[in-house]
Amino acid sequence: MRKRIGHLGTRLLGVGLAAGLAAVTIALALTDQLALYISPSSNWFAISMAVLVLVGAAVSVALPLGAEADHGHDHSHDHSHGHASPDHGVHASPPSRVPRVTGSGIGAAVGGLVATGIVAAIVTVPPATLSAELAMSRETGSAPLFQGADTVALAAMGDTSTFGVGEWSSVFATATNPETFDGEKVTLTGFATPGEGGFDLTRLVITHCVIDAQPARIPIATGHAPDTGQWVTVTGTIRDVDGRLQVTASTVEPVAQPKDPYEY
Secondary structure (H helix, E strand, O other): OHHHHHHHHHHHHHHHHHHHHHHHHHHHHHOOOHHHOEOHHHHHHHHHHHHHHHHHHHHHHOOOOOHHHOOOOOOOOOOOOEEEOOOOOEEEOOOOOOOOOOOHHHHHHHHHHHHHHHHHHHHHOOOOOOOHHHHHHOOOOOOOOOOOHHHHHHHHOOOOOOOOHHHHHHHHHHOOOHHHHOOOEEEEEEEEEEEOOEEEEEEEEOOOEHHHOEEEEEEEEOOOOOOOOOEEEEEEEEEEEOOEEEEEEEEEEEOOOOOOOOEO
16 A cells, blocks of 8 residues: 555655646746746747656556556565475475565655645746846846847847847946937836836746846836836936936826736
């Protein structure tokens, strides 16, 4: 019985956890919520791997419990050895069996239950975006790492039609000729975080997944700052204030959180 429990726990810990996570991945993709966890450019890889895992899990279920531990050894042959008796007769002694009591079976079962609980939590807890508090905690005060010199070059040539908070954050932090951008009109959406002279318009920028999310922020000059975490759309003009770029807001409109709250 203990051995059977151990085999069941091992299967739950391995195949069960993998299959559960794969199913969640596919469900998120079907409901357009996978982007809350990974960059859309990685969707094809995550979905294809999830399908392969589910196929492998279905195949493994067909195996009898304990097949994972079967190394193909044939234990059916007789291990008994002949021993000479005092009268020089040879008698076959029965094979000795030394019982071993280990915690591996119980440990595997507990691990399987824990794995099942993790998957159940992932399934039952609705997907959520990273919070404004987390964005502020990840703020390092240094220039953003997710944009390069090409972004500033594009901005200098006036090619900013696709720029979001992430691109402008890089321009604001690294531009050596801020006067070039003075007077440019922008309309940007993000959530509010504390900042000098108004507030900072912030977005989280993802390279691969939410684990590497970095905050991007640009200063907004306005007479009234929204509550921290409130999503807003800012329309305004970029101004060069003593070599420091900021957006002077003409309108700050509260909006609902976008369906895709991250930038990539």
